[in-house]
Amino acid sequence: MSRLLLPLTIFILFIIEGTVFQIFSGSSHQDTWYFIPYFMLMLVILTGIFRGRSHGLFYGIFFGLLYDIVYGSVLGIYTFGMGLTAYIFSISAAPIKRSLRMLTVVILGAVIALEYYLYGMMSLLGMTGESHGGLFLTRFLPTFIINGIVAALIVSPVRYWFYTVDGRDDGR
Amino acid sequence: MNPFFSNRRLIVLLVCLIFLVGLIGYSLSEQRTLSWPEQFVQDSVGVVQSAFSRPAYWVSNSLDAVGDIRDVYRENQVLKSQLEEHASVLVERNQLEERNAELEEALELESDLSDYTSHQAMVIQRSPDRWNERIGLNVGAQDGITEDMAVVTSAGLVGKIREVSQFTSTVQLLSDQDASNRISARTDGEDTAFGFMEGIDEESGHLRFTKIDMEIEVEEGDIVSTSGLGGIFPSGITIGEIVSVQSDEYGLSQTALVEPSADSHQLDYVTVLDREAPGGEDNSEEEEEEEE
Numbered sequence: 330m331s332r333l334l335l336p337l338t339i340f341i342l343f344i345i346e347g348t349v350f351q352i353f354s355g356s357s358h359q360d361t362w363y364f365i366p367y368f369m370l371m372l373v374i375l376t377g378i379f380r381g382r383s384h385g386l387f388y389g390i391f392f393g394l395l396y397d398i399v400y401g402s403v404l405g406i407y408t409f410g411m412g413l414t415a416y417i418f419s420i421s422a423a424p425i426k427r428s429l430r431m432l433t434v435v436i437l438g439a440v441i442a443l444e445y446y447l448y449g450m451m452s453l454l455g456m457t458g459e460s461h462g463g464l465f466l467t468r469f470l471p472t473f474i475i476n477g478i479v480a481a482l483i484v485s486p487v488r489y490w491f492y493t494v495d496g497r498d499d500g501r
Numbered sequence: 502m503n504p505f506f507s508n509r510r511l512i513v514l515l516v517c518l519i520f521l522v523g524l525i526g527y528s529l530s531e532q533r534t535l536s537w538p539e540q541f542v543q544d545s546v547g548v549v550q551s552a553f554s555r556p557a558y559w560v561s562n563s564l565d566a567v568g569d570i571r572d573v574y575r576e577n578q579v580l581k582s583q584l585e586e587h588a589s590v591l592v593e594r595n596q597l598e599e600r601n602a603e604l605e606e607a608l609e610l611e612s613d614l615s616d617y618t619s620h621q622a623m624v625i626q627r628s629p630d631r632w633n634e635r636i637g638l639n640v641g642a643q644d645g646i647t648e649d650m651a652v653v654t655s656a657g658l659v660g661k662i663r664e665v666s667q668f669t670s671t672v673q674l675l676s677d678q679d680a681s682n683r684i685s686a687r688t689d690g691e692d693t694a695f696g697f698m699e700g701i702d703e704e705s706g707h708l709r710f711t712k713i714d715m716e717i718e719v720e721e722g723d724i725v726s727t728s729g730l731g732g733i734f735p736s737g738i739t740i741g742e743i744v745s746v747q748s749d750e751y752g753l754s755q756t757a758l759v760e761p762s763a764d765s766h767q768l769d770y771v772t773v774l775d776r777e778a779p780g781g782e783d784n785s786e787e788e789e790e791e792e793e
Contacts, residue, residue, distance in 0.1 A: 344546070344549055344550055344553050345553065346629040347550065347626040347627060347628065347629050347637075348550050348553040348554045348557060348625065348626050348627075349553055349554070349557040350629065351626070351627040351629065352554065352557045352558060352561050352769070353557070353561060363631065365629060365630050365631065366629055386513065390517065395542065395546070397524075398538075398539050398542045398543060399542065399543060399546050399626070399637075400626070400628040400629060400630070400635075401628070401630075401633070402528070402628075402633045402635065402679065403524075403525055403528045403529060404524040404525070404527065404528040405520060405521040405522075405523070405524030405525050405528070406521070406525070408517065408520065408521065408524070409517050409518060409520070409521035412514070412517050413514070413517075416514065447630060447632065451632045454525070454529070455680065456632055456633060456678055456679065457632055457678055458678070458703060459703050463703070468631070
């Protein structure tokens, strides 16, 4: 059961981002500002940090592919982007695992990297023509701030959960 | 700590990169229908999404209902005053409909561009990254949905069906910025102007109504609706109201900005229109829905 719990949680986050989240955030995002949820990515990165890079890479690619098929219009963008982000940010060094602040910074870094990678890909493929200046205040900044807050809130319980399931291995 | 690029993982990453380029090339090809693995994934995920969406709509609608209670008395007064007018309009409408049917019979018209049958559908997902404006419906090929059908709410057109799998389908909203997102439309002014709805204007957020003839005067406040020409859209579905007109970058045609009549940010239940199967039974279905 505990083996299934992690993929199941990531899958539920994947579903919630597209359904429940969209229903309740419905009205607030025309012209003013909106933010993109990256809760699934956060859990994937934390998996990579606490279980090792290959775990992170696997979950990144698998759920990236799912994201591409279900939510995306062009296949491959998320598969590669989430795989790469999970690979780069799965830094399982002891100082990072030990400090909640460092964990939050790493997750936020992953969110920023993926968001800018997606903006680059979408501009390259002609899916968006909006300038960076126009998007920065309406989209990027709210996305980074809110995802940063959520990351800061979840790192502690998620780390606790990984330690209770896998055992503590940060050398303390 | 492992070396950053160990050989095996580097190869996985490179394979992934090649996979990416290949997949992008594959999915950008025009007129592509969904392959069976995609259909399988979309359908299975769609079942879970429906299970999540349904209770979420219930909660969201209950919350709205609590908010509405405050306005009930005032709304009731307004509605009462409209009720009498409504009755007379209804009688008039029935008479006109009868007369229209008689005249059509006399002319032996079988069907025109405004006949359609409809399918009710629930919105089960919306793509969370706002790069593309797409929503998922819980109806698919098994319910008789095919590509390019019109998707409407009671207020007007919201988009067209883009991808169909067996039990779910994906709608491309009017505001999607894809180059293939083009819908034939017309105005209702004195001179009818024909053109295409092509995505949104990024500065103002309004829909763009392009390729209008220079000779025709288009005014602010004109209503834009579907023309029924080209494809399988029925004619006469409201799209929105013109808010400004300008000539295009080369001065060869005009472009108007249109305020959409349907709110595409708060969609829960929508109707998919199918123009292809007019007939006696279908007409009665339509009437039932109108009464609701």
